[in-house]
Amino acid sequence: MTIHELDTPCLLVNLDALHSNLKRMADYCRKHGLNLRPHTKTHKSPDIARLQIAQGFPGITCAKVGEAEVMAEHGITDILICFPVVGEIKTQRLCRLTRKAKIAVALDSVEAADGIAREAIRQGVTIDVLVEINVGMNRVGVETPELLVALAEKVHRMKGLRLRGIACYPGHLFSKPNEQERPLRELGDRLTDLRLRFRAKGLDDRWVSAGSTPTAYQSHFVRGITEIRPGQYPLNDRNMLGVGACTLNQCAFHVMTTVVSTAVRNHAMMDGGTKTFSSDRYILAGAKTESTYGLVRDDENIVFCSMSEEHGHLDVSRAHRPLNIGQRLRVLPNHVCPTVNLHEKLYGIRGETVETVWEIKGRGKIQ
Numbered sequence: 001m002t003i004h005e006l007d008t009p010c011l012l013v014n015l016d017a018l019h020s021n022l023k024r025m026a027d028y029c030r031k032h033g034l035n036l037r038p039h040t041k042t043h044k045s046p047d048i049a050r051l052q053i054a055q056g057f058p059g060i061t062c063a064k065v066g067e068a069e070v071m072a073e074h075g076i077t078d079i080l081i082c083f084p085v086v087g088e089i090k091t092q093r094l095c096r097l098t099r100k101a102k103i104a105v106a107l108d109s110v111e112a113a114d115g116i117a118r119e120a121i122r123q124g125v126t127i128d129v130l131v132e133i134n135v136g137m138n139r140v141g142v143e144t145p146e147l148l149v150a151l152a153e154k155v156h157r158m159k160g161l162r163l164r165g166i167a168c169y170p171g172h173l174f175s176k177p178n179e180q181e182r183p184l185r186e187l188g189d190r191l192t193d194l195r196l197r198f199r200a201k202g203l204d205d206r207w208v209s210a211g212s213t214p215t216a217y218q219s220h221f222v223r224g225i226t227e228i229r230p231g232q233y234p235l236n237d238r239n240m241l242g243v244g245a246c247t248l249n250q251c252a253f254h255v256m257t258t259v260v261s262t263a264v265r266n267h268a269m270m271d272g273g274t275k276t277f278s279s280d281r282y283i284l285a286g287a288k289t290e291s292t293y294g295l296v297r298d299d300e301n302i303v304f305c306s307m308s309e310e311h312g313h314l315d316v317s318r319a320h321r322p323l324n325i326g327q328r329l330r331v332l333p334n335h336v337c338p339t340v341n342l343h344e345k346l347y348g349i350r351g352e353t354v355e356t357v358w359e360i361k362g363r364g365k366i367q
């Protein structure tokens with residue numbers, strides 16, 4: 001099958017770029033003695049997770065228990081859920097998952113720890129725990145070393161849980177790679193200090209998990225980490241391109257759309273809006289730069305300026321050539337993860353040939 005036989009809108013993955021991205025990250029981690037535990041929320045596909053594991057690192061990260069269930073059902077046996085698992089329904093599912101896979105969870109409260117411990121005891125299982133510190137994203141994670149040590153001590157004493165170390169997420173460090181050394185070294189100093197505090201109290205500090213795609217290749221500046229969890233690096237997107245985390249050739253992913261209307265002057269409509277693309281804006285757009293919804297790779301002078309549910313609005317006033325009804329477009333979305341979550345399939349292509357079709361089995365698994 002060729003891409004011309006596919007209906008649109010659909011998601012295309014350049015297999016050469018994907019495999020090269022996977023290998024490059026694994027090689028980097030091997031070189032620097034880091035474990036690679038990719039965050040699979042980006043592709044939500046057990047097939048791509050297996051390709052990541054084939055690079056020599058057995059573990060993955062998930063955000064939600066539902067994603068982890070899908071991955072475990074498809075044979076993945078080492079999963080960190082890097083999101084607080086709260087509520088009985090979820091703790092029951094979490095503990096049941098240990099029958100299929102080695103399960104760990106990152107958490108930042110005694111309440112979350114208590115809930116998981118209670119259910120783990122009831123089911124007669126043990127859940128590995130990383131305690132999470134906020135390093136600047138201001139989303140989850142306790143605020144001080146003292147609070148982290150206090151939480152770790154409580155987890156250490158709880159039956160049903162096994163404290164294994166520390167988690168953090170430096171997602172706030174969204175800058176060019178050559179601007180990251182200082183903040184990453186500072187983060188390394190903080191984590192090293194935390195590990196010393198853990199050791200002084202006899203707490204397990206052997207697993208220190210951090211990492212994001214924009215910081216991934218600078219992770220060797222972060223003293224004290226043992227593992228990174230980049231998610232977006234296999235596919236990449238416009239925001240990763242903008243921040244210098246990848247080149248255009250390393251963007252392995254695009255949305256293929258069809259031009260469906262050119263009736264309005266200076267505008268064209270393609271067949272994908274908010275139900276095809278996420279509404280994430282282009283993060284690096286300056287005050288004077290238009291913040292658009294993706295990069296039209298066929299003609300960078302076409303501006304993806306707005307969306308309705310099913311219409312992608314293109315400003316074609318500066319286009320190199322007029323667009324024709326029925327013409328296919330390749331669009332690099334701003335944010336790959338929520339875009340993939342809207343679709344059922346990923347088509348793996350080489351040139352114009354469709355070589356693989358992957359079901360996005362974890363899509364919509366938000367619980």
Ligand SMILES: Cc1ncc(COP(=O)(O)O)c(C=O)c1O
Nearest residue numbers: 039082169212213229230231232
């Ligand atoms: C906890 C956590 N770890 C790792 C990642 C992966 O980072 P990135 O999206 O930069 O690849 C994310 C992304 O949101 C995350 O929330």
